[in-house]
Amino acid sequence: MRAVVDSYLLTPIQQGMLFPPLQGANVGVDVEQMVGNLPEAVDVEVLRHAWQRIADQHPILRTRFKWTGADEPLQEVVDSIEVALDVHDLGGLSPEEQEARLASFMTDDRRRGFDLAVAPMWRITLFRLGDTRQRFVFTYHHSLLDISVVWVVEEAFQTYDAALRGEVAPLEQRRPFRDHVEWLHEHLRTDRDAAQAYYRQLLAGDDEPISLVALERGAPTGVADSIDAADVVYGHDRFPLGADLSGAMHAFAQSYRVGPPVLIETAWALVLAAFSGSTDIVFGSTRGCRRTGLPGSDRTIGLFINTPPVRVVIDPAATVADLLGAVRAQQVEKRAHEHTALTDIQAVSDVHGAPLFETICVINELHQGTRLKLVGPAFEHREFDLHDQTNFPLTLLAFTDPLIHCKLSYDPRRFDAESIGRVRDLFIAVLEAIVAAPDAPVGSLPRVSARERELLAAWNSTGRDFPGAATLPELFEAQVDRTPDATALVVQSQRLTYRELDRRANAVAATLRGLGVGPDSMVGVFMDRSVEMVVSLLGILKAGGAYVPMDPAYPAVRIAMMLEDSHADVVLTERRLRDAVPDTVPHVVTVDQFDGRAEDRAPLAAAAALSSNHLAYVIFTSGSTGRPKGVMIEHRNVVNFLTAMDDVLGHDATQAPGVWLAVTSISFDISVLELFWTLTRGFTLVLQQDDSRLTDGSTAGSSRGDAAVSAMQFSLFYFAADATSVAGDRYRLLLEGAKFADANGFSAIWT
Secondary structure: OOOEEEEEEOOHHHHHHHHHHHOOOOOOOOEEEEEEEEOOOOOHHHHHHHHHHHHHHOHHHHEEEEOOOOOOOEEEEEOOOOOOEEEEEOOOOOHHHHHHHHHHHHHHHHHHOOOOOOOOOEEEEEEEEEOOEEEEEEEEEOOOOOOOHHHHHHHHHHHHHHHHOOOOOOOOOOOOHHHHHHHHHHHHHHHHHHHHHHHHHHOOOOOOOOOOHHHOOOOOOOOHHHOOHHHOOOEEEEEEOHHHHHHHHHHHHHHHOOOHHHHHHHHHHHHHHHHHOOOEEEEEEEEOOOOOOOOOHHHOOOOOOEOOEEEEEOOOOOEHHHHHHHHHHHHHHHHHHOOOOHHHHHHOOOOOOOOOOOEEEEEEOOOHHHHHHOOOHHHOOOEEEEEOOOOOOEEEEEEOOOOOEEEEEEOOOOOOHHHHHHHHHHHHHHHHHHHHOOOOEHHHOOOOOHHHHHHHHHHOOOOOOOOOOOOHHHHHHHHHHHOOOOEEEEEOOEEEEHHHHHHHHHHHHHHHHHOOOOOOOEEEEEOOOOHHHHHHHHHHHHHOOEEEEOOOOOOHHHHHHHHHHHOOOEEEEOHHHHHHOOOOOOEEEEHHHHOOOOOOOHHHHHHHOOOOOOEEEEEEOOOOOOOOOEEEEEHHHHHHHHHHHHHHOOOOOOOOOOEEEEOOOOOOOHHHHHHHHHHOOOOEEEEOOOOOOOOOOOOOOOOOOOOOOOOOOOEEEOOOOOOOOOOOOHHHHHHHHHHHHHHOOOOEEEO
């Protein structure tokens, strides 16, 4: 049995890494793998002895955790461990098969994890790929090591190289990790009040973590959560910033005394702002925490890092230089309190019941492989790389080598490769813009990447010629002149030709003109679906006015509000609904009393003086977010929409138009397509009546809760949920759905 030779408390960040595995959560998180490509023959036994010597030298490599039977979790150092080197010979496989086996191992090795109660919490594996080709993997739990993993690998291979020469490599005498732990707990105790005051002020008013839902997968709720944590392998997007941008960032640092870490944190904040829609950004930033500890901390092997929050408040009017200065100032101010535990920071924040942040930024001065190459000639041809996985859904890892390179690590349950590609592209674009124009306003920086701007331009390249000066009455009358005797409107047994519909609308228009209706006058339409309703809409437009739908089924208070806000002095209705129109309306016209009266249009055209910039209709919103608001639509907007629908619906003016079933209430915009696109293209419009609506004079404009229901009625719901897919023939699908609804007794179609 191994003897315990020392024990001491865990650091706060070690405690944070201890508890998730105990709960069975975050499988593979905080398991790190330093991978080395070794272009050399390897003496397995000599290499194993080298690692044994390093384990004997450094207590942190003989550490285990104890959390039962103690007031607080402890880390225990045992007197010895036996290092095993697991060797796999893949020399007989093709290069493709070798890489597949290695990839499978890396995943399984991470999932295997460690029993944190057993030392060592690390292992080494060697894969023989050829006589002079080896792959070495040092797998360890992150609670043991941070950047100091480089020194462990350096010492182990220096010991190995020396042993091959028959020599013994000298090992640096380093300050033990225990000293740091004791200092840290005392520092946290004495700094607690000052640290809490600092972070309370830093985070004041930030009561909600930023949302990255705009980046997340479109899976239905619960699908991502159903994936077993053991099956999750984090995705990675590695990318260099390129020689030009890297050089510009390093030159910027010399000129403006703002180093790459400030540039990277600022750019990351701006990227998060673009995708979250917020200008108040909080994310975590990992700090080395070695310069503010005991002397010798910069060479101690162990885990020093901490990830306190960074808060960046973005003012679009401020200059880029101002924003960089604010981020730099916060970095310096935080130095005195950078060891503060994240749990203590969250305790003084205004965010409750949720993590303070879900994304972190980790910036290293040099890549681990770069550091090792600087050790000496023996390392020049060895290639080392670190594979890691944090417990945050999205992590930016950056190495500020002469050629700066980055890695985005992400939870595939939340994000996919395409979304992360958007993050990468925007991050690069923002960095390029920052170093190019530090005196520019922040608001001028890109919020989408160049590739996305090109895509948006292509999507929005919908320009086409349309009769921008035309009005709806002009387009309708032109159709009347083309097909005067064709059937324009069918409502049950009633039929009107285009000429008849035009002349009846002229009669309504003449009456309205006599009441003072002209361009931009708003006229209420308080009617059920009927011939008279279509005649009224056209009559209002011909008079120069804008119609305001007022559904007789609406509560009286809503009708009153619509009248108040629209200032409609005229309301068109039917005799049986007349008494439901509020008495405050100066002019109430019952259109069904016209008894088919018709007039020519000639005298009206000059009188209306209507242009495409005048209002065509005003539709009120539902009021779900407050008082309903009237949305004002001009003739040019409608004409533009109708022209666009020619392309969407494949309208061919040389072909017979056909028949269109209009099912939508005029209180919704889609009715404009059903009524006016059809009547300006020569269709026969069949207007569906709502026979189930009870709208006699005694109930119109009031609650319908007392209406008797004789049988349960069913509706068909049309939901266009394919916004991210290739657009199909949605309107034709809607029409086919309407046919199905008619044939099968559905009472309504909702879109």
